[in-house]
Amino acid sequence: MGLPFVLLLGFLLLPATLAYGAPLPGSATAGSLLWSTLLWPLPSLLVLSALRRQRRRLVSGARGGLHPRVLLRASAVASPAVLHVAALYGGWLDATWQLAGDSHLATFALLSVPLATIELPRLVLATVAETWLEGDGDGAVSGGTVTAADLPGIAELWPVVRLRLGWPLLLPMPCLLLGAGLDVLQLDRGLHCFFLGTSIGVTAGMLVLLVAFGLALPVWFRRAFGAVPTLPEPVAAGLRQTAARLGFPPSRVLLLPTGGRSMNAMMVGPLPFGRILCLTDGLLRTLDPDLLTGVVAHEVGHARMGHPGILLVLTAVVPLLLTSPLLALDPAAAALSWQALGAVLVIGCTWSIVRALARRFEHEADVASVQALGAGPCARALQAVAQAAMPMRPSWFGRLTSLHPDERVRCAVMLRYEHEPEFRARFDARGRRLRLLIAASLGLATAAAAATWWLEWPHERVLWRLAAGDVVEARAFDAAIGEDVPARWRETWQELRAELAAAAEVAPAARDWREAAPRFAEGGWRRGVEVIVADGPAAARPYFALAAAGGGDRVMRALLYAYCRAAADGDGRRMTEAREIVRRRGVPAGLEAMFAP
Numbered sequence: 001m002g003l004p005f006v007l008l009l010g011f012l013l014l015p016a017t018l019a020y021g022a023p024l025p026g027s028a029t030a031g032s033l034l035w036s037t038l039l040w041p042l043p044s045l046l047v048l049s050a051l052r053r054q055r056r057r058l059v060s061g062a063r064g065g066l067h068p069r070v071l072l073r074a075s076a077v078a079s080p081a082v083l084h085v086a087a088l089y090g091g092w093l094d095a096t097w098q099l100a101g102d103s104h105l106a107t108f109a110l111l112s113v114p115l116a117t118i119e120l121p122r123l124v125l126a127t128v129a130e131t132w133l134e135g136d137g138d139g140a141v142s143g144g145t146v147t148a149a150d151l152p153g154i155a156e157l158w159p160v161v162r163l164r165l166g167w168p169l170l171l172p173m174p175c176l177l178l179g180a181g182l183d184v185l186q187l188d189r190g191l192h193c194f195f196l197g198t199s200i201g202v203t204a205g206m207l208v209l210l211v212a213f214g215l216a217l218p219v220w221f222r223r224a225f226g227a228v229p230t231l232p233e234p235v236a237a238g239l240r241q242t243a244a245r246l247g248f249p250p251s252r253v254l255l256l257p258t259g260g261r262s263m264n265a266m267m268v269g270p271l272p273f274g275r276i277l278c279l280t281d282g283l284l285r286t287l288d289p290d291l292l293t294g295v296v297a298h299e300v301g302h303a304r305m306g307h308p309g310i311l312l313v314l315t316a317v318v319p320l321l322l323t324s325p326l327l328a329l330d331p332a333a334a335a336l337s338w339q340a341l342g343a344v345l346v347i348g349c350t351w352s353i354v355r356a357l358a359r360r361f362e363h364e365a366d367v368a369s370v371q372a373l374g375a376g377p378c379a380r381a382l383q384a385v386a387q388a389a390m391p392m393r394p395s396w397f398g399r400l401t402s403l404h405p406d407e408r409v410r411c412a413v414m415l416r417y418e419h420e421p422e423f424r425a426r427f428d429a430r431g432r433r434l435r436l437l438i439a440a441s442l443g444l445a446t447a448a449a450a451a452t453w454w455l456e457w458p459h460e461r462v463l464w465r466l467a468a469g470d471v472v473e474a475r476a477f478d479a480a481i482g483e484d485v486p487a488r489w490r491e492t493w494q495e496l497r498a499e500l501a502a503a504a505e506v507a508p509a510a511r512d513w514r515e516a517a518p519r520f521a522e523g524g525w526r527r528g529v530e531v532i533v534a535d536g537p538a539a540a541r542p543y544f545a546l547a548a549a550g551g552g553d554r555v556m557r558a559l560l561y562a563y564c565r566a567a568a569d570g571d572g573r574r575m576t577e578a579r580e581i582v583r584r585r586g587v588p589a590g591l592e593a594m595f596a597p
């Protein structure tokens with residue numbers, strides 16, 4: 001059930017590539033898409049090579065050349081590398097933008113195509129390779145000890161493969177929810193621009209997305225990982241009876257098939273609605289019914305103590321509320337070294353807090369089990385799982401990243417809580433203080449966010465109304481601000497006022513997008529062509545910004561805006577690239593002299 005870090009890296013790489021290396025509109029060609037697509041099988045081919053080498057090691061004892069683990073790790077590196085090449089240099093990002101049009105859902109779906117095509121076959125083959133490599137150190141397995149027929153294939157390992165495929169099915173869910181929500185918002189241009197273009201709108205929209213994610217997660221998790229309600233008898237009746245006694249719906253206690261390779265239990269769902277409790281088949285085979293009741297009491301204890309909701313607040317809601325105040329401080333203005341240092345400190349502090357809370361919550365869930373059943377069942381279950389898992393001394397990195405306390409410490413805490421009233425009082429008091437501190441953190445974050453929204457609103461509403469096509473109201477709000485523009489807004493405000501002046505020129509009386517869009521498209525293009533010829537591309541940027549937003553030839557208008565944007569930024573290399581694409585696609589009428597070879 002470990003997180004697939006290669007897949008996560010791929011998910012993070014796509015938006016990072018889009019943010020810091022967005023390709024020019026129209027840059028994708030059939031040739032670039034073809035040669036980059038030919039690289040997609042490379043990670044899987046590396047795993048196949050590892051499988052062939054491991055088969056020879058096990059069957060014939062051949063030990064020369066690269067170790068199969070090297071090839072397996074190389075495939076994990078190759079997967080995000082190939083994705084980056086395909087997305088940026090192969091033109092997939094630009095092709096996605098052209099094919100998806102204005103649909104956010106289609107954009108996310110198309111972006112996931114290379115990731116799924118590259119990583120899913122590699123993930124399936126890597127699961128088989130890792131199984132063959134288990135217990136085979138250098139010289140640990142002699143050649144001839146197994147035959148090729150003895151090696152398990154995908155069919156025999158299907159429960160394990162199915163478990164590994166759960167993550168690729170689960171991880172796209174937030175993106176699909178976000179894409180569907182944004183597509184619905186596009187039915188009203190004003191709402192769409194408000195939720196995407198203002199700090200209060202972005203925060204409100206993300207909070208709604210978090211609630212939707214919390215409601216959808218249990219259902220999606222169940223489908224993604226194949227959890228089923230058919231627990232084996234006779235333990236099923238006892239487990240459901242224990243869950244019901246503890247206030248948890250017995251119908252939501254599910255079996256998670258893993259081929260017997262995982263001994264785990266988990267409460268899935270940050271919100272009380274639809275939350276499910278999953279027990280793996282390996283755990284059910286290892287523990288007797290009495291010990292399993294301790295596991296159920298522990299997991300239900302997480303829900304009774306409110307841990308999923310608290311973690312959601314601390315890891316998602318509070319950071320989301322603090323985003324606007326932090327951005328208002330303009331961290332991008334600091335030197336790159338200070339930005340990197342600040343990011344490291346924030347990540348380190350966040351991880352330390354999450355780790356400390358996770359360990360505390362494990363103790364609290366143990367205590368909830370003690371309150372329900374006494375210390376015996378849960379403590380003995382911990383010991384049995386630890387012994388069955390053949391524990392080894394963890395490395396310093398393992399101790400640093402582990403979110404669970406040592407089993408011996410957990411058992412000691414449970415016994416002391418059950419038998420020592422003073423320890424029990426101190427433990428409960430610390431829990432109450434922790435929750436007061438969390439509530440205070442949420443209150444302070446909310447206050448900081450509200451103050452930032454109030455300060456930024458006069459400027460953000462100008463951006464919002466112009467993007468929504470209400471030129472009249474945007475000009476009125478801008479006039480109310482006058483020249484009192486904060487330093488962090490000055491560069492943005494200079495560009496905004498240039499676009500607002502261009503909008504007032506081509507659509508002075510527009511009050512909504514239906515009225516503004518055709519005038520932006522026609523008048524912005526006409527004036528853009530006139531200005532770019534007379535005064536150069538930097539001066540024409542505001543008009544082509546309107547033309548690109550208004551409609552028409554989507555690729556060419558966005559390309560000319562990018563060309564003018566590069567001119568305003570003094571980016572000669574990007575101007576040259578844009579000029580070549582304009583020539584390749586066909587120079588628009590009136591611009592022949594400017595784009596002549």
